[in-house]
Amino acid sequence: MTNLPSCVQAYLAVTFALSASPCSTHVLASILGYVATSRDPVIGGSLLLTYTTGYVAPLLLAASFAGALQSLLSFRKFSAWINPMSDTLxxxxxxxxxxxxLFPTTMAM
Structure with a gap:
């Protein structure tokens, strides 16, 4: 992704944000509605911080392991036996x- 021009990276980021928006907008709207009615800035700030942390944590985790994914792809040549073995099992x-x-066996002990 770092080889792409910055305008393409920005477009991809906006596209991801718009596609993820329908999944999270109702949660954020509920939190904002609760914060607006409670009028407590400490609770509101802590709820929004918790929401943001939970929303961003999977993205940060995936981004931190993106480099490790490249090294895992080098093991593909050794993993050709995994599908036949798992199919057999x-x-x-x-x-x-x-x-x-069909043919139950009774084990007498």
Whole structure:
């Protein structure tokens, strides 16, 4: 993303903000309505700070691990066996469950 021109980065940031807005506007409007009726600046400030922290924390977390993602992509060549292995385990588990239902065994202890 750093290779993009600044105008494209700004456009992408605005696009993300507008797409995320419908998901969070009702929460912010509720908080602002409560703050307006309570008329307590300490509670209002703490609620808005908590809302902002919760809203921005996932973005900061994702941004901090963006560099680590590049190093994880180098392991793709070693992970070609993961899908066939997980498919085999899933089919084996399903087959075992089906056969256990069709032919129940009683374990006497």
């Amino acid at each position: 899933l089919l084996g588990g399903g087959l075992y469950t089906m056969l256990d239902r």
